Amino acid sequence: MSDFTVLQWVLAFAAAFCAGVSKAGLAGVGLLGVTFMAAAVPGKLSSGIVLPLLIFADLMAAFSFREHVQWAQIRRLAWPICLGIFAGWGLLMVIPDAAFRPIIGGMVLVMLTLQIVRQKFPGFDAALPHSKIFAWFSGVLTGTATMVANAAGPIASTYLIILSLPKHQFVHTMAWLFLFVNIFKVPFSVHLGLINVGSLSLNFCLVPAVLAGLWSGKRLLDRVPQKVFQSIVLWLATISAVWLIISQYL
Numbered sequence: 263m264s265d266f267t268v269l270q271w272v273l274a275f276a277a278a279f280c281a282g283v284s285k286a287g288l289a290g291v292g293l294l295g296v297t298f299m300a301a302a303v304p305g306k307l308s309s310g311i312v313l314p315l316l317i318f319a320d321l322m323a324a325f326s327f328r329e330h331v332q333w334a335q336i337r338r339l340a341w342p343i344c345l346g347i348f349a350g351w352g353l354l355m356v357i358p359d360a361a362f363r364p365i366i367g368g369m370v371l372v373m374l375t376l377q378i379v380r381q382k383f384p385g386f387d388a389a390l391p392h393s394k395i396f397a398w399f400s401g402v403l404t405g406t407a408t409m410v411a412n413a414a415g416p417i418a419s420t421y422l423i424i425l426s427l428p429k430h431q432f433v434h435t436m437a438w439l440f441l442f443v444n445i446f447k448v449p450f451s452v453h454l455g456l457i458n459v460g461s462l463s464l465n466f467c468l469v470p471a472v473l474a475g476l477w478s479g480k481r482l483l484d485r486v487p488q489k490v491f492q493s494i495v496l497w498l499a500t501i502s503a504v505w506l507i508i509s510q511y512l
Contacts, residue, residue, distance in 0.1 A: 273302035278468035282475020285319040292415040293502030305359035310456025312412045314465040319472050320441035327434035336439050339401040346405020351450045367506030373420040416499030
């Protein structure tokens with residue numbers, strides 16, 4: 263941390279703020295945080311720095327959001343996400359640093375394309391939200407994306423939006439789902455050396471930014487109508503996914 267430049271500190275605090283905002287319901291903002299932290303700390307190590315921040319934000323969000331959790335949807339996704347986390351763990355051991363962000367961006371765009379098709383052709387997915395195949399597809403993508411780059415928020419949020427969950431059910435379910443998911447990832451990140459004493463020291467410095475993000479996100483959520491809320495989530499997810507893909511070439 264002593265070698266951090268002013269720009270690196272600004273990016274790190276911005277990433278922590280985005281982590282807090284994302285846990286208040288605007289999941290697409292989380293990918294902006296992933297991008298900021300990757301710019302501050304290049305390579306896979308950025309993933310290990312982001313994870314404890316997300317867990318702290320998850321704990322705060324879960325404490326606040328308890329009334330409208332859809333436990334059936336969490337149970338439905340549990341095994342597919344676990345499988346995806348194991349797959350992501352394996353990928354992190356073999357893929358180079360330069361490849362992991364475009365991979366995640368592509369995964370997110372697949373889910374967003376599905377949502378666009380659904381909007382254009384309402385009869386296309388009449389049975390899709392209730393099919394086991396769709397749940398497994400979404401869950402495995404979520405687990406893989408979250409293990410590789412902490413970038414699964416838009417994938418899981420797109421899945422829950424396709425289920426047409428009301429705004430507060432969506433936010434409360436996302437908070438508890440990712441609390442369990444991110445805690446489950448910790449042993450794998452420690453094994454890969456992505457979480458260590460140095461990364462935890464930086465996390466401690468960034469806690470105030472996470473709290474500020476949570477507070478700001480909750481205030482925004484209370485003031486945004488359902489339709490506008492869904493559009494914001496999807497647009498943020500799209501922008502973030504495209505940025506993950508093209509940033510390697512800039």
